[in-house]
Amino acid sequence: MPTHTTNADLFARAQRVIPGGVSSPVRAFGSVGGTPYFVARAEGPHVWDVEGRRLVDVVQSYGAIIAGHAHPAIVEAVAAAAADGTSYGAPTEREVLLAEEIRTRVPACERVRLVSSGTEATMSAIRLVRGATGRDRLVKFAGNYHGHSDGLLADAGSAVALIEADPSDPTAVPGSAGVPRGAVADTVVVPYNRVPELDDTVACVIVEPVAANMGLVPPAPGFLAGLRAECDRVGALLVFDEVITGFRLGRGGAQGRYGVTPDLSCFGKVIGGGLNVGAFGGRADLMDQMAPLGPVYQAGTLSGNPLATAAGLAALDLLDDAAYTRLEATARRLGEGLAGALGAAGLDVVVPVEGPLLGIHLAADPAVDYDTARTTDTATYARLFHALLDRGIALAPGPYEILFPGLAHDDATVDEVLAAAGDAARAVAEAGT
Numbered sequence: 544m545p546t547h548t549t550n551a552d553l554f555a556r557a558q559r560v561i562p563g564g565v566s567s568p569v570r571a572f573g574s575v576g577g578t579p580y581f582v583a584r585a586e587g588p589h590v591w592d593v594e595g596r597r598l599v600d601v602v603q604s605y606g607a608i609i610a611g612h613a614h615p616a617i618v619e620a621v622a623a624a625a626a627d628g629t630s631y632g633a634p635t636e637r638e639v640l641l642a643e644e645i646r647t648r649v650p651a652c653e654r655v656r657l658v659s660s661g662t663e664a665t666m667s668a669i670r671l672v673r674g675a676t677g678r679d680r681l682v683k684f685a686g687n688y689h690g691h692s693d694g695l696l697a698d699a700g701s702a703v704a705l706i707e708a709d710p711s712d713p714t715a716v717p718g719s720a721g722v723p724r725g726a727v728a729d730t731v732v733v734p735y736n737r738v739p740e741l742d743d744t745v746a747c748v749i750v751e752p753v754a755a756n757m758g759l760v761p762p763a764p765g766f767l768a769g770l771r772a773e774c775d776r777v778g779a780l781l782v783f784d785e786v787i788t789g790f791r792l793g794r795g796g797a798q799g800r801y802g803v804t805p806d807l808s809c810f811g812k813v814i815g816g817g818l819n820v821g822a823f824g825g826r827a828d829l830m831d832q833m834a835p836l837g838p839v840y841q842a843g844t845l846s847g848n849p850l851a852t853a854a855g856l857a858a859l860d861l862l863d864d865a866a867y868t869r870l871e872a873t874a875r876r877l878g879e880g881l882a883g884a885l886g887a888a889g890l891d892v893v894v895p896v897e898g899p900l901l902g903i904h905l906a907a908d909p910a911v912d913y914d915t916a917r918t919t920d921t922a923t924y925a926r927l928f929h930a931l932l933d934r935g936i937a938l939a940p941g942p943y944e945i946l947f948p949g950l951a952h953d954d955a956t957v958d959e960v961l962a963a964a965g966d967a968a969r970a971v972a973e974a975g976t
């Protein structure tokens with residue numbers, strides 16, 4: 544890799560040719576300030592920036608990476624696939640294998656369709672539920688993120704918090720400019736962790752079964768089962784957005800962990816092994832309403848492409864029961880350590896841990912929904928972020944993103960993060976008084 548450059552130089556050049564200098568907004572460090580590091584390469588739990596600096600990375604591509612960067616088995620699988628051609632526009636064996644593997648782990652996915660991103664998965668699932676039910680309204684939860692399609696951008700948590708419309712302005716467009724009022728007219732936003740009362744105009748409820756885009760907010764006991772029952776009562780469909788939880792929270796994702804079965808499930812991130820994949824799946828009678836069998840259209844030039852399916856299969860191959868046990872142990876250790884280190888320095892902090900997922904909530908009380916999630920002290924997060932970055936630890940550059948410890952974060956790496964966290968928290972607490 545060419546490294547005769549600096550982060551500042553590249554960011555300046557990037558801003559002259561790419562809006563904000565980035566290909567996805569949070570990467571611009573808007574909510575923490577400063578200059579983003581430009582990554583030159585990565586391996587295991589580490590990334591190296593273009594200045595040659597090594598960082599312990601707990602971003603892990605926002606959860607797309609679970610086995611550590613550049614895992615040899617995944618690199619090898621991708622390289623071998625690429626040598627045979629990168630896309631054909633014709634079906635391949637690996638698509639069948641990946642779909643079968645998803646169905647084995649998540650039996651409610653009797654049929655699976657592969658797409659190229661989580662956004663495509665949720666967008667297509669919503670079209671399918673509307674087509675199948677003949678109803679238009681969808682219910683989503685404030686602070687849940689389901690990708691960047693028009694109808695799902697209302698109150699969408701972390702990514703969109705930066706550009707949220709002024710809530711006191713009744714003419715404001717929710718989520719993003721450029722979303723026509725009509726596109727969100729059938730989107731009803733309700734508070735997380737409370738079962739809404741539905742009626743028979745509702746096509747579906749879409750939910751992050753563990754909310755992971757407003758910090759980490761686990762489902763309250765009975766919440767997911769309550770959604771299932773309420774959907775059944777009015778004939779609405781239940782859609783789990785498992786783009787983060789799928790194949791990370793456990794072999795069977797959130798539905799496996801909590802024993803609640805949705806009608807449709809959406810996947811992304813982990814199942815691409817770090818490449819561009821999404822998928823959605825569910826009951827055969829529903830999924831078979833997709834084209835070419837049924838009237839609901841959806842397509843993609845690169846859907847199920849050889850590189851992405853090779854990477855996804857190689858990643859899933861690494862995810863056996865022992866892997867999940869390790870992921871949970873790592874998250875627990877990291878979570879307890881972070882809570883201790885930040886708390887000892889005098890910061891108000893709650894570190895929710897749910898299986899292998901954890902968040903940092905800088906407030907005295909745990910978050911249960913979007914309103915309480917937003918009590919996190921964003922200014923302190925920004926200072927903590929930079930104090931950690933100065934000490935070689937990369938958190939996500941946004942207060943509502945979660946941490947993604949993976950199989951490459953061994954005990955020594957976790958210890959390194961915790962030592963830096965204690966030191967960083969003391970520096971932040973001193974500067975704050």
Ligand SMILES: *Cc1c(COP(=O)(O)O)cnc(C)c1O
Pocket residue numbers: 659660661662663665688689690691751756784785786787811812821
């Ligand atoms: C990341 C994410 C998406 C969108 O996936 P992309 O691949 O970024 O389009 C959807 N839902 C959830 C819960 C996510 O975290």
